[in-house]
Amino acid sequence: MCDDLALRESMEKLQPPNEPPYIGVHGKILVDDWPPYITRWLEWRPRGLVIMPTQKHNAEYTHPQVIRYDGENIEEVAKALKAWKERENVR
Numbered sequence: 001m002c003d004d005l006a007l008r009e010s011m012e013k014l015q016p017p018n019e020p021p022y023i024g025v026h027g028k029i030l031v032d033d034w035p036p037y038i039t040r041w042l043e044w045r046p047r048g049l050v051i052m053p054t055q056k057h058n059a060e061y062t063h064p065q066v067i068r069y070d071g072e073n074i075e076e077v078a079k080a081l082k083a084w085k086e087r088e089n090v091r
Helices: 004-012 035-044 074-090
Strands: 029-031 049-053 066-069
Touching: 035 049, 049 074, 066 074
Parallel strands: 029 049, 049 066
Antiparallel strands: none
16 A cells, blocks of 8 residues: 555645645646546646556556656655656756
8 A cells, every 4th residue: 555645745845835736637746546547637748747656457557757656665756756846947
């Protein structure tokens, strides 16, 4: 099972005060485990980032903008979030 609190805390550290959220359906980062929805979301957000909690139904799904979260790799997810934020700040 994924440690949602650790994931949420890592993502909240990136959120600047008084700015629209990065996270969610209308944000720049999506946390979702359903591949068809992820694919559609990325079509509209070509620079977006998806954190995908690992599940049996998405074991075969891969995409360059999707990072898997299995409850054990919070450091890898935090690193990807930081790299994404730095990339976004350059533009």
